[in-house]
Amino acid sequence: MKVKAGTWVQVRATVLSPGERAPAVPPDTARVPLEMRVKGFLLEETEMGKEACVSTVTGRRARGTLEAVEPWHTHGFGEAIPELLTIGPELRKFLGGDPS
Amino acid sequence: MRSYPGTMARRNEIMMASVGIDYQRFNEGILAFNYEAMMEEVGYGLEEVTRIQKGVSVGNTPLIELRNLTRLARRLAPPGKGARIFLKDEAANPSGSFKDRRAALSAYHAKTLGYKGMIAATSGNYGAAVASQAAALGLECIVAQEVYDSQGRGQPEILEKGRKCEAYGAEVVQLTVGPELFYVFLLLLEETGYFNASLYTPFAIAGIETLGYEVGTQVTSQVGRPPAAVLVTHAGGGNITGTARGLRKAGCQSTHVVAVSVDLSGLHMASDRDFNRKSFTTGHTGFGVPFATWPDRVDVPRNAARPLRYMDRYVTVSQGEVFYVTEALSQLEGLERGPAGNTSLAAALVIAGEYPEDEAVVVQETEYTGAGKLPSSQLSFARGLGVKVRRGDPGESIPGQSIVTPEHPGQLRLTEVDLEGLARSYLRKALAALEGKSLDASTVCFLAQEVRQSEDFVREFASVSAQESR
Numbered sequence: 001m002k003v004k005a006g007t008w009v010q011v012r013a014t015v016l017s018p019g020e021r022a023p024a025v026p027p028d029t030a031r032v033p034l035e036m037r038v039k040g041f042l043l044e045e046t047e048m049g050k051e052a053c054v055s056t057v058t059g060r061r062a063r064g065t066l067e068a069v070e071p072w073h074t075h076g077f078g079e080a081i082p083e084l085l086t087i088g089p090e091l092r093k094f095l096g097g098d099p100s
Numbered sequence: 101m102r103s104y105p106g107t108m109a110r111r112n113e114i115m116m117a118s119v120g121i122d123y124q125r126f127n128e129g130i131l132a133f134n135y136e137a138m139m140e141e142v143g144y145g146l147e148e149v150t151r152i153q154k155g156v157s158v159g160n161t162p163l164i165e166l167r168n169l170t171r172l173a174r175r176l177a178p179p180g181k182g183a184r185i186f187l188k189d190e191a192a193n194p195s196g197s198f199k200d201r202r203a204a205l206s207a208y209h210a211k212t213l214g215y216k217g218m219i220a221a222t223s224g225n226y227g228a229a230v231a232s233q234a235a236a237l238g239l240e241c242i243v244a245q246e247v248y249d250s251q252g253r254g255q256p257e258i259l260e261k262g263r264k265c266e267a268y269g270a271e272v273v274q275l276t277v278g279p280e281l282f283y284v285f286l287l288l289l290e291e292t293g294y295f296n297a298s299l300y301t302p303f304a305i306a307g308i309e310t311l312g313y314e315v316g317t318q319v320t321s322q323v324g325r326p327p328a329a330v331l332v333t334h335a336g337g338g339n340i341t342g343t344a345r346g347l348r349k350a351g352c353q354s355t356h357v358v359a360v361s362v363d364l365s366g367l368h369m370a371s372d373r374d375f376n377r378k379s380f381t382t383g384h385t386g387f388g389v390p391f392a393t394w395p396d397r398v399d400v401p402r403n404a405a406r407p408l409r410y411m412d413r414y415v416t417v418s419q420g421e422v423f424y425v426t427e428a429l430s431q432l433e434g435l436e437r438g439p440a441g442n443t444s445l446a447a448a449l450v451i452a453g454e455y456p457e458d459e460a461v462v463v464q465e466t467e468y469t470g471a472g473k474l475p476s477s478q479l480s481f482a483r484g485l486g487v488k489v490r491r492g493d494p495g496e497s498i499p500g501q502s503i504v505t506p507e508h509p510g511q512l513r514l515t516e517v518d519l520e521g522l523a524r525s526y527l528r529k530a531l532a533a534l535e536g537k538s539l540d541a542s543t544v545c546f547l548a549q550e551v552r553q554s555e556d557f558v559r560e561f562a563s564v565s566a567q568e569s570r
Contacts, residue, residue, distance in 0.1 A: 015275070015280070016278075016280055016283075020104055021278065021280065022279055022280050022283075024279070025280075025370050026372075028371055028373050029278055029372045031372075032250035032276070032372055034275065034276055034278050034280050035275065035276045036273060036274065036275050037273075037274040037275075038271070038272075038274070039266075039271075056271045057269060057270070057271045058241070058242055058271045059240075060242075060271065060291070060292065073260075075254075075263070075471055075477065076256075076471050076472070077471050077476055077477060078256070078476030078477035078478070078479065078481070079476065079483075080476070081480065081489065083479070083490060083505045084427055084475055084476065084479070084505065087424060087427040088427055088428075088430070088431030088432070091427075091432055091509065092431070092432070094175070094508075094509065095168065095171055095175070
C-alpha cells in the first residue's frame, strides 16, 4: 500500500542494535535493539513497511520504517476486575450508618 | 558519527549548554558541593515561585478533608487514635498533577533565557506538565518516553501520558525499555538546542516548595496546628525534597515527613521482561531506593533533589493495597484520582491510627485519572501478561507475579525501610566514587548532611570499610 505525502503516520527505527546496548543493561534487554517510534507528516509518498521520512510537530525530520497510517490511541478503561468490584460495598458495610 | 560512547562522553558539555547553569562553581571537593548555595543562587525565592506559578494558574490547590476515610482509619485504630486525614488535590493543576509546579519553573526559566523549546525525558506526569506549560508559554516541546517492551506492548498508564503530551501539541518520542533513553535525550538536545526541562534543577525543586508551604499554611489555618505528618509518594526524590523545604518555610518544624513507595523489589527496572510486569510506573522502590542512595544519577550534574536529607521515615506498601485505597477514595469520598498518587493514601489509613484524633495527617498529592490510568486498565494489562490478581493478605503478593487486594481494611500494612541502611548504601557509593582518596573534614561534613547522620557515623563507616577492604 502506498501512502501519500502529507499523511500523519508513525515510523519505527532502531537506535541501538543488540551489540551496541549500554554495558549495564540486563541480558534480556541486551539481546534486543533499542527502538524508537515517532509520529509526523510523511514527506514523500512511501510504501508501507519501507524507509520513510517525516516532519514531526516540532518541525524535526525523523526517519524510520513506515508502520502506521493515522495512528490513534487504543488504550482504554480495562476489563471488569472482580477483585475490585466489591471493595466499595464492603467498605460501606464496614462503616455502617450515615456519615457523621 | 554520533556513537553511544561518544555522545555519553560529551554528556556534561551537552547538559551545561541545555540548562545554562555552571554547576562547577558550587563544588567544594570531589564529592562535596554547597547545596544550599546552589538552591539559593540558582533557584527562585518562594514569593517569586508563587508569582510565576500563579501567572499560569498552577498551585493554590484545595485541601480536602477525607471524613469517611478518617472514620475508616478510626475503626481500625486504638481508642483515641485516628488523626484527621487531609488530601492536597494536586489534580486541580492545569495538566492534572503536582508536576505542573516543577514544569512552570522550567518553562519560565527556558523562556527567560531565550530557548525556543524544551525537552523532558520522562514516562510520567511530568511530560504532560512540561507539554502543558510549553503550550502556555509558546515554546516547542519534545517528550522522550520509555514505553514499549521489545514486543511493542506499552504500559497503558504511559501510553495515556503520551496521549496527553500530544494533546498539548508536544512531539512524543517513544522508546523501548532501557537506560539509553538518556542517550536519545542527549541527541535530541544537541539536534534542537532546546532547554533541558530536567526534573532535578534547583528551580524545578523550588517549584515544589510552594506545595509544602501551602500544605503547612492550609492545615495550620483549618486545624489550628501544623500537620503531625505529611505523607509523600516517593520516586525520584523531588517531591519529598521540595515539600519538606516548603513545610520548613511555613514554620512546620515538628511535622514528620514520611516517604511512601510501592514495593517492587525483585523487579529490574531496565529489564525488557520485568518492565511490563509492574503495575506502577512511578512512586515505586525501583526509583525510590536508588535515587535516595545516589541522587546524582540524573540528567543534570548535581541533583537538587536530595531525599535522604529530608526523610523522617520511609515506608512501603504493595500494589494491591494502592488499588484497594483507590477504590476506597472513589467510593467513600467521591474522588476518582490516581492510582500512583494514592500510594501515600494507602499508608495514611495506617499512619493516621498512630496519632491522636485531634492531629492532622496529610496526603500531599493526587493526580488526574482516566483511560490507561485506572486500576481496571492496569490490572487488565497485568492479567494479560500472566500476573495473578486475587483477594487476600497483601503481604503474600510477589511483585511481577501476583497482585493481592486486601479482603478487609485491617489487612493494610506498612513495611518500614531502614534509613540507616539507606545511609550506609549511600556512603558505600560515595567511598567508591572517591577512588581511595582520603576523606577530608569538609567531605565528612557534607556526607553527614547528605545521609542525615552524625559525622561520627560517616567516619565509623569509612573506617570499617577500609578495614574490610584490606
